[in-house]
Amino acid sequence: MEFLSHLFSSGTLSQFLVGLSRTTILFIVSSGLSLILGILRIPNVAHGSLYMVGAFLAYSVIHLFGGGVAAFVAALVIAPLGVAALGFVLERGFFSHLYEREHLMLLLLTFSFALIIGDLVKIVWGTEYRSVTLPVVLQGSAEILGLPLPYYNLVLLLVGPVIAVFLWLVINRTKMGKIARAAAVDREMVSAVGINVGWVFAFTFVLGCFLAGLGGALIAPMTNISLGMDHSLIIEAFLIVIMGGLGNVWGALLGSLVFGLTQSLGILVWPKFGIVFPYLAVVAVLVFRPRGLLSSTW
Amino acid sequence: MTGPEPHAVGIHKKEGETVKKFLGVLAAAAALTFAVSAGFAADAIKVGFVDTYTGPATAYTNDVLDGFKLEIGKINAKGGVLGRKIEFVTRDDKYKPDIGLTMAKELVLKENVDLLVGTISSAVALAVSDLAKKEKVPFIVTFAKSDKITGSMGHRYVFSISENSEMAGRAAAKGLAKKPYTKYWIAGDDYEYGHSIANAVFSHLSELNPKVQKIGESWWKEGETDFTPYITQILAAKPDFVIVATGGRGMVNFQKAAQSTGFNKRVPFYQHTAIELSTLSPQGQNAPEGVYGTANYLFYFPATKENQAFADEFKKAYNRQPKIGALYGHLLAKFVAKAYQKAGKVDKEKFIDAMEGMTLDSPVGPMEMRACDHQVALPMFFGVTKKSPQYEHLVAGDVISVPGKEYLPSCADVMKTRAK
Numbered sequence: 001m002e003f004l005s006h007l008f009s010s011g012t013l014s015q016f017l018v019g020l021s022r023t024t025i026l027f028i029v030s031s032g033l034s035l036i037l038g039i040l041r042i043p044n045v046a047h048g049s050l051y052m053v054g055a056f057l058a059y060s061v062i063h064l065f066g067g068g069v070a071a072f073v074a075a076l077v078i079a080p081l082g083v084a085a086l087g088f089v090l091e092r093g094f095f096s097h098l099y100e101r102e103h104l105m106l107l108l109l110t111f112s113f114a115l116i117i118g119d120l121v122k123i124v125w126g127t128e129y130r131s132v133t134l135p136v137v138l139q140g141s142a143e144i145l146g147l148p149l150p151y152y153n154l155v156l157l158l159v160g161p162v163i164a165v166f167l168w169l170v171i172n173r174t175k176m177g178k179i180a181r182a183a184a185v186d187r188e189m190v191s192a193v194g195i196n197v198g199w200v201f202a203f204t205f206v207l208g209c210f211l212a213g214l215g216g217a218l219i220a221p222m223t224n225i226s227l228g229m230d231h232s233l234i235i236e237a238f239l240i241v242i243m244g245g246l247g248n249v250w251g252a253l254l255g256s257l258v259f260g261l262t263q264s265l266g267i268l269v270w271p272k273f274g275i276v277f278p279y280l281a282v283v284a285v286l287v288f289r290p291r292g293l294l295s296s297t298w
Numbered sequence: 299m300t301g302p303e304p305h306a307v308g309i310h311k312k313e314g315e316t317v318k319k320f321l322g323v324l325a326a327a328a329a330l331t332f333a334v335s336a337g338f339a340a341d342a343i344k345v346g347f348v349d350t351y352t353g354p355a356t357a358y359t360n361d362v363l364d365g366f367k368l369e370i371g372k373i374n375a376k377g378g379v380l381g382r383k384i385e386f387v388t389r390d391d392k393y394k395p396d397i398g399l400t401m402a403k404e405l406v407l408k409e410n411v412d413l414l415v416g417t418i419s420s421a422v423a424l425a426v427s428d429l430a431k432k433e434k435v436p437f438i439v440t441f442a443k444s445d446k447i448t449g450s451m452g453h454r455y456v457f458s459i460s461e462n463s464e465m466a467g468r469a470a471a472k473g474l475a476k477k478p479y480t481k482y483w484i485a486g487d488d489y490e491y492g493h494s495i496a497n498a499v500f501s502h503l504s505e506l507n508p509k510v511q512k513i514g515e516s517w518w519k520e521g522e523t524d525f526t527p528y529i530t531q532i533l534a535a536k537p538d539f540v541i542v543a544t545g546g547r548g549m550v551n552f553q554k555a556a557q558s559t560g561f562n563k564r565v566p567f568y569q570h571t572a573i574e575l576s577t578l579s580p581q582g583q584n585a586p587e588g589v590y591g592t593a594n595y596l597f598y599f600p601a602t603k604e605n606q607a608f609a610d611e612f613k614k615a616y617n618r619q620p621k622i623g624a625l626y627g628h629l630l631a632k633f634v635a636k637a638y639q640k641a642g643k644v645d646k647e648k649f650i651d652a653m654e655g656m657t658l659d660s661p662v663g664p665m666e667m668r669a670c671d672h673q674v675a676l677p678m679f680f681g682v683t684k685k686s687p688q689y690e691h692l693v694a695g696d697v698i699s700v701p702g703k704e705y706l707p708s709c710a711d712v713m714k715t716r717a718k
Contacts, residue, residue, distance in 0.1 A: 011534035018527045025524075119352070127356035129550055131580040134558070139584075141559050147530045150558040222558070223523040224550035224580065228354035232521035264527035271516035271531055275488055 011268055014147040019264030020257075021153035024160035025215050027256035029233060030240040031167060031249045032211030038247020038297040039184040039204045041103065042095065045110040048234030049117035050083050050209050054216025055225045056121055057082045059130045062220075069135040075220070080213035087209025091202050099201065114230065122227060130225040138221075152221060159218065163211075167249055170207070180204050184247065184297050239278075243285045245292030254293050258285070338409065342385040343378070343644055345634065346405035348398050348426055349416035349440070351390040354547050357576060358623045359418050362440050363388065365627025368615050373631065379638045384631075387411075391422045398422030399429060406433050412644055413438065415630060420444035420490065430455040436650050438633070440626045443491055443545075445498075448673040449707075450715040457653060457672040459629050460622075461594050463491060465678070466570045467498020469705040470592050473680035473698065474499070474568060475506035479539035481513050483532050483565075486543025488517040495570055496543035513537055521547060525555035533564060540567040549577040553586050562586035573681045573694035575621045585692040589683040595625040595662060596679055598689075599697050608661035625661065629674070632658050633667065665702060670709035675702025 033047045057079035065071030090113065098105055133139075134152055141148035171177040179200050183190045191197045215233075223229065240259050244251025259278045266277025285293060338344050349359045366386070374383045389405060391398030398417060405411045406429070414430055414437040417423045423442035430437035431453045438457045439447050445464035447456060461469075484500060486492035504510050514535055516528050532540060544552050549571060556562045571577055572591025597609040597619045608628065612620040620628075636658055641648035655669035665676045681694030 011530060014530050015527060018530055022524050022527065122352070122356070127360055129357050129547065129576070129580040131550060131554065131582070131584075133582060133584045139558065147533055148559040148561070148564075149530075150526060152558060153526060219523055222554060224547045224554065226354050226357065226547050226550075227352075228521065228547065229523065232519070232523065267516060267527050267531045268534075271485075271514060271528070271535075274516060274528070274531075275519050 011145075011147055012265075014144045014149050015264045015268045016261070017144065017149055017157065018153060019261040020160070021156040022264065023256045023260035024156040024163075025219050026236065026240060026260055027160060027253050028163055028211050028218065029215035030237040030244075030256055031163075031252040032208035032215070033237050034241045034244065034247055034249050034252040035204055035211070036208040037241060038249070039180050040095070040099070040201050042106045042110060042205075043103070043238075044208070045107065045234060046090075046113035046117060047110075047208070047212050047237060048230035049114045049121075050087065050212035051216040051219075051233055052121060052225075052227075052230040053086065053117060054079045054083045054213030055220045055223075055229065056125050056130065056216075057213065058217035058220040059125075059132050059225050062132045067133060067135065069137060072135050072138075072221075075132075076214070076217050079217035079220075080210045083213025083216070084206045084210035087206045087212075088202065090209075091205040095205065096198055096202065114234075118227060118230065127227065132220050132225070134221045156218065163214070164253060171249065176200065176203050236278075239282050243282050243292060245294040245296040247297035248292070248294045251292055251294035251296075258293075338385050338387070339383060342383045343380075343413075343634075343638060344409065344411040345384060345386040345413050345415055346402070346409060346411035347386055347388040347416040348391050348401045348405065348414065348422065349388065350393045350418050350422075351388065352392055355393055355418045357546075358441060358621070361621050361623025362416075362418075362627040362630070364616050365612065365620065365624035366631045367627070368612060369628050369631035370635070373635045379635050380643065382644070384635065384638075391417060391419065393419045393422070395419070395421040395425040399425045402426040402429050402437075406435050411435070412646065413634065413649065415634075416440050417442055420447065423447050424451060427451065427453070427456040434646060436646055436653070438630060440630055441623065443495075445494065448671045449712055450718065452671055452673075452712070452716060454650060454672075457667065457674075459633065459667075459674045459676075460626050461676065461678060462673070463494040463570075464498050464707060465673075465705055466495055466592055467500075468502050468707070469678040469680060469700045470499045470568060470570060470590075471502035471506055472700055472705060473590070473592070474503050474539070477539070479566070480509050480511060481536075481538040482510055483514050483516075483535060483537035483540045484512060484543065485516045485518075485528060485532060485540060487520045487522075487545055487548050489520045491545045492517070492520070492543040492548075495545075496541055499541050499543075499568070499570075520545075523551060525552050526559060529555055529559050529561050533559075533561065537565060540565055542567050542569045542572075544569055545571075549574075550580055553577065553581060553589065554584075556589070557581075557584060557586040562588050566590065571622070573679070573683055573697075575619060575691070576623075578683065578693070579619070579621075579691045582691055583685065585683060587684055587692065590680070591683065591694065592678055592680050593622060593694070594676055594678055595620070595622040596681075596694055596697070597621075598693060599679060599681075600662065600699065602661075602663075604659070604663075605661040629658075629660055629665070629676075632660070668706070668709070671712040673706065673712075675706050677701050678705055 036044045058075040061075040061078045062071045138151050141150040183200050240255035244255030258281050262277040262281040267274035389401035418441040420442040423439045443463050445462040448458045484496045486496050568590040572589045574593040578585050637652040640652040657666045678700045679697050681697035683692045684695035686693040
């Protein structure tokens, strides 16, 4: 029972908010992964690498513009667009030729791109650790019941819902979004009515890559931008997608919430083994709802 | 069972052919790689590097190679050792023990190297160390931090030219024992290095200052990017001091989170290598101040002629300041050259005899390769991060230098761990 008393301490609120802000980046990245998985049926292992490219691009853009709010905002726009452009090249140049092949081929291709992009990053940015500094206005932290909550985490708390609404609008209110959803259910039928499915796929892939890049750009000021940051993320992102329901963007949102909150509240309850809570949540979901929390498009 | 159906046989045969074809291509590719890489001159002294040259560890390993190249280049320019040039080849272990072992085997059996060196991964180091023992080839570990390498799993053929977690723990405990803190929190990367460094610091600290107590622990996964939830939880527990056992990328990640939450201003904390350039330079002026740390190399301390000359030379060659890896690479070149010189011929056993107890001058002062456990005794610097008007990054202030013999475990202690 002593464990439970931690849950109702003064730290709970700040821990909850920190967990929510962490959810934002997890959601942005995993929703991109989920989109590509749901509509294109590609388990994109290179998604983490695109996120890493987003972080490195953000670093370069911020350095190019010399820091400050303008540079940071520019990075948040340019880095995801850069990654989206890379995604466009990958989709048109490689993936579009392989849609008719087995999933294994596509999986292998994404895996090879994960390795290739990793090496490209090494060639372009080198092996040194990179770090970007937040604009002065975002440095420091607010206080909640005596505990710090960095201003940047507050920003993330706002960005998360904005991206969720944006995705909802794209998927539900644009023609492209509607076609993409239809193609996810029955791609033969969609092409039979005369729609060029290829471009729908390209659009989805590019949107997914944009989200990966945005996630990378958003994490850039919080972390050490380095080779290997892709590996730690891609596993979490896949777990979230599996937990939420393969291919379901709202599942990714729910999965990210479960993942982020079980982690931050888990740390509060049992710091020594805080690491296990999100994974326990994944196991619990898979045992009781093997197809994920929300309906899978597969 | 009456044997497989003909149909099934057909499939198997087909698969077999594909596999054969595949293996053929692979063999051709391998042959090509080795053909290209076999670049030793006939009478050269052959040094084989097995180290991690892909992924995050390259932030450290490239410095080792560059430090080594710089010094060995100078030695070769003067005619080498015993009239022979020292040459080297590198193999990428990808931070994986099985690959590292295969590479080391290839270097020993095919390239006939006289000496194996390298690796930042403790797992690779221990695997290659085992091979070195079996094949009777000397192996100098350049970066791996496990105290098992020259401790419980040490033997005649393995040497270490870097500090290990046990040594870092002892040195840090010496620095921290003088501080008034008693309630300690321990936090770190949940892998071997994190746990061993945390244990080493805390166990020696509680020996030196019996009043200290551990009020809790938190462990996160290696590669964690967001430390804010951990930091707020630690703050809620109100410790006096926190031992943060991070390595590699985690060093910078944790410091960034400390800076944005103001953690360092609320609770002082220690990280091994917190004051090292690899940790501080990426963060520029925005690294947290007041963080305690230990390191074996600082390019600005001690401010001696030798250190200045080494730092200038490295900067001139590579356009960056030398980090700890550069010192390891430099020491490696010096030890290797001096040992072959002393041995009088290129012989594996004689090389080991020459290495034992060898002393040499270095940018950070004199150091010794201990004969008893083959562990280098090098000075350790304990300091605290602070801003400097002179540099674009934070530096270590209030630095105290702990000589190697004051923080190395005694030979008797090491032998006790080996006997177990």
